[in-house]
Amino acid sequence: MPPISQRALLIRTFRNNKTSAIGVFMTLAVVIIALISPWISPYNPVEQDMKIQHDAPSWAHPFGTDSYGRDQLSRILWGARVSLVVGILSVLFAMMAGIPLGMIGGYKGGRIDNLVLRFIDVFMSFPIVILGLLVLAIMGPGLIKIVIAIAVALTPRIARLARGSTLSLKGKEFIEAARAVGQNDTKIMIIHILPNIFGEILVMGTLWVATAIIVEASLSFIGLGVRPPTPSWGAMIRDGLDQLTNAPWLSIFPGLAIFISVFSFNLIADGLRDISDPKLRG
Amino acid sequence: MLKYAIRRMIFVLPTLWAVVTFVFFLIRIVPGGPAVAVLGSYATAESIRELEKQMGLDKPILVQYGNFLMDLCHGDLGKSLITKKPVSSQIVQALPYTLDLTLGGMLIGISLGVPIGILTALKRNRAPDYAGRILSLVGISMPEFYLGILLMYILGIKLDLFPVLGGGDLKNLASRLQHLFLPALTLGIIMTAFISRMVRSSMLNVLGEDYVRTARAKGLHERVVIYKHALRNALIPTVTVIGIYMSILMGGSVLTEIIYSRPGLGKMMVFAVKDRDYIMLQSVIIIFSAFVFLFNLLTDLLYTLIDPRIEYH
Numbered sequence: 001m002p003p004i005s006q007r008a009l010l011i012r013t014f015r016n017n018k019t020s021a022i023g024v025f026m027t028l029a030v031v032i033i034a035l036i037s038p039w040i041s042p043y044n045p046v047e048q049d050m051k052i053q054h055d056a057p058s059w060a061h062p063f064g065t066d067s068y069g070r071d072q073l074s075r076i077l078w079g080a081r082v083s084l085v086v087g088i089l090s091v092l093f094a095m096m097a098g099i100p101l102g103m104i105g106g107y108k109g110g111r112i113d114n115l116v117l118r119f120i121d122v123f124m125s126f127p128i129v130i131l132g133l134l135v136l137a138i139m140g141p142g143l144i145k146i147v148i149a150i151a152v153a154l155t156p157r158i159a160r161l162a163r164g165s166t167l168s169l170k171g172k173e174f175i176e177a178a179r180a181v182g183q184n185d186t187k188i189m190i191i192h193i194l195p196n197i198f199g200e201i202l203v204m205g206t207l208w209v210a211t212a213i214i215v216e217a218s219l220s221f222i223g224l225g226v227r228p229p230t231p232s233w234g235a236m237i238r239d240g241l242d243q244l245t246n247a248p249w250l251s252i253f254p255g256l257a258i259f260i261s262v263f264s265f266n267l268i269a270d271g272l273r274d275i276s277d278p279k280l281r282g
Numbered sequence: 283m284l285k286y287a288i289r290r291m292i293f294v295l296p297t298l299w300a301v302v303t304f305v306f307f308l309i310r311i312v313p314g315g316p317a318v319a320v321l322g323s324y325a326t327a328e329s330i331r332e333l334e335k336q337m338g339l340d341k342p343i344l345v346q347y348g349n350f351l352m353d354l355c356h357g358d359l360g361k362s363l364i365t366k367k368p369v370s371s372q373i374v375q376a377l378p379y380t381l382d383l384t385l386g387g388m389l390i391g392i393s394l395g396v397p398i399g400i401l402t403a404l405k406r407n408r409a410p411d412y413a414g415r416i417l418s419l420v421g422i423s424m425p426e427f428y429l430g431i432l433l434m435y436i437l438g439i440k441l442d443l444f445p446v447l448g449g450g451d452l453k454n455l456a457s458r459l460q461h462l463f464l465p466a467l468t469l470g471i472i473m474t475a476f477i478s479r480m481v482r483s484s485m486l487n488v489l490g491e492d493y494v495r496t497a498r499a500k501g502l503h504e505r506v507v508i509y510k511h512a513l514r515n516a517l518i519p520t521v522t523v524i525g526i527y528m529s530i531l532m533g534g535s536v537l538t539e540i541i542y543s544r545p546g547l548g549k550m551m552v553f554a555v556k557d558r559d560y561i562m563l564q565s566v567i568i569i570f571s572a573f574v575f576l577f578n579l580l581t582d583l584l585y586t587l588i589d590p591r592i593e594y595h
Contacts, residue, residue: 118296118297118300121300122297122300122301124529125297125301125571126301127532127533127536127570127574129534129536130533130536130551134305134308134567137555137558137563138308138309138311210423214425217425217427218427218537221427222536222537222552223556237427237428237431241431241541244431244434244435244439245439251428251431251435252431252432252435255425255428258425259425262425263420266419270419
C-alpha cells in the first residue's frame with residue numbers, strides 16, 4: 001500500500017464512502033454532546049428528588065427519573081464525557097506503549113522480537129474485560145485507573161499490529177537505503193517506519209475506541225467504574241437492572257447511548273477498512 | 283497428529299507459566315498486601331498477621347511462589363478467603379455453566395453467521411448484503427450485557443417464554459437448556475455478527491481467485507463452485523480466528539452470567555473482586571486463561587485438519 005497522508009485519507013473517506021461519513025458525523029455529534037453537556041442538560045445530573053423516584057418518561061423528564069429521582073436525560077448527556085474520555089485516552093495510552101514495542105520487536109528481530117512476542121502472547125491470553133477487571137481489582141476504582149486498566153489490555157493488541165506492519169516494511173528498499181546512508185535504527189523507525197504504519201493503526205484505532213467504550217461500560221456495570229454519583233452509562237444500567245420490570249427505561253436509555261457511540265466509531269472503522277483494503281471495496 | 287499436538291502443548295507451556303506467574307505477583311502487589319485489602323485498613327495488626335499466616339503470606343515471596351506452583355501442579359488452587367473451602371471444587375461446580383454458555387454461544391454464532399456470511403458475499407452490494415452488513419455492525423456495537431437485558435426484558439419478562447434467573451438444574455436436561463437459551467442467544471447474536479463479517483470478507487476474497495474462475499469455466503454447477511471450491515477455502519481464515527472469538531466469548535460470559543445470575547466462573551470472579559477474595563480471583567483468572575490456551579490449541583489442530591496444505595512442523 002503506498003503511503004497516504006492523513007488528510008488525503010480523510011478526504012477520500014468522505015468522498016467515496018458514505019458509511020464513514022455517517023460515522024464521522026455521528027461521532028462528532030457524540031463528542032459535541034459530551035463537550036456541551038453542562039449547558040444543554042435540563043437538570044443537575046446529581047441532584048436528588050425522592051418525590052419523583054422512578055418516574056416514567058414525560059415531557060418534564062423525557063427519559064424518566066432514576067431511583068434517586070435524578071433526571072435520566074441529564075445523566076446520559078453527562079455520561080458521554082466519561083465514555084469518550086476513557087475510550088479515547090485509553091487507546092492513546094495503549095498506542096504510546098504498543099507502537100514502540102511492536103516496532104522495536106519487528107525491526108530488531110531475534111531475541112528482542114522473541115521477548116516482545118512472549119509479552120504479547122501472555123497478555124493476549126486474557127480476555128480484555130478480564131484483564132481490565134484484574135488490574136482494577138488491584139488498583140481500586142477511579143477514572144484514571146480505568147483508563148490505565150483498558151490501556152494495559154489494549155497494548156498487546158496494538159503491539160501485535162505494529163509488529164506485523166513493521167515486519168512487512170523491513171525488507172523494503174527505502175529502509176535499506178536509509179540504513180545504507182548510515183541512519184541509526186531509532187531514526188529509521190521514527191522517520192521511515194512510523195509514518196507508513198500509522199494509517200493502518202489509525203484505522204484499527206477507531207475500532208479500539210469502540211471496544212474501549214464497551215469495556216468501560218462493562219467495568220462500570222460490574223461496579224468498578226468511576227465513583228458515584230458521577231454519571232456513567234454502565235453504572236446507570238446496573239442501577240436500573242433491579243427495576244427492569246417496573247422501570248425498564250432506566251436500563252434501556254443508557255444502553256442505547258452506549259450502543260450509538262460504539263456504533264458511530266465502528267462505522268468510521270468499517271469505511272476506513274474498505275478504503276485501505278481495495279479487495280473488499282464495495 | 284498426536285505428536286504435533288503434544289509438541290504444540292509443550293510449546294505453550296512456558297507462556298502459560300508466564301501467565302500464572304504474572305497473575306501471582308500482580309495479586310501480591312495490592313496496596314498494603316492482600317491481607318490488609320481483605321480485612322480493611324482498620325484491622326488490628328494481630329488479625330492481619332493471622333490472616334497472612336493462613337494465606338502463607340508470612341513466608342518469603344519466592345517460597346510462597348514455589349509452594350503455589352507446586353500446589354498448582356497438583357491441581358490445588360488454595361482455599362477461598364471467604365468460604366474457606368477449596369477453590370478447585372468450587373470451580374468444578376461453576377465450570378459447566380460457563381462452558382455451556384460459551385459453547386452454546388459459539389454454536390449459535392456459527393450456525394447463523396456462516397450462512398449469513400455466504401449470502402451477503404453472494405448478493406454483494408444488493409439489498410441482502412446491505413441489510414446483513416448493517417445488522418452485523420449493530421451486533422458488534424452492542425455490549426453483551428445490554429443485549430442480554432433487552433432479550434431478558436422482551437423474551438423473558440414481557441413474553442414470559444424463558445426463565446431469566448439462575449442456571450437451572452444441571453442434571454435435568456430440559457431445565458438446563460431452558461436456562462441456557464437466553465444467555466446463549468445473547469452471546470450467539472454477537473458471535474453471529476463477528477462470524478458473518480469474517481465469512482463475507484474471506485468469501486469475497488476467494489470468489490476472485492483463479493481456481494474459482496477455472497471451476498466456473500469448466501462448466502461446474504454454480505452450487506458446486508460455491509460450496510465445494512469457494513466455501514471450503516473461505517472457511518480457513520474463519521477457523522483460525524475461532525480461538526480469538528472464544529476469548530471474546532469468555533469475556534462476554536462474565537457479564538452475561540451476571541445479568542442472568544448464572545452461577546458460572548464469571549459470576550464467581552466478579553464476586554471474588556467484590557469480596558476481595560484474592561485467592562479465588564487468582565484461581566478463576568488462571569482457569570480462564572488456561573481455557574483460552576486450550577481453545578487456541580484446538581483451533582490449531584482443527585486448522586491442520588481442514589487445510590491439508592499445512593504440515594505439522
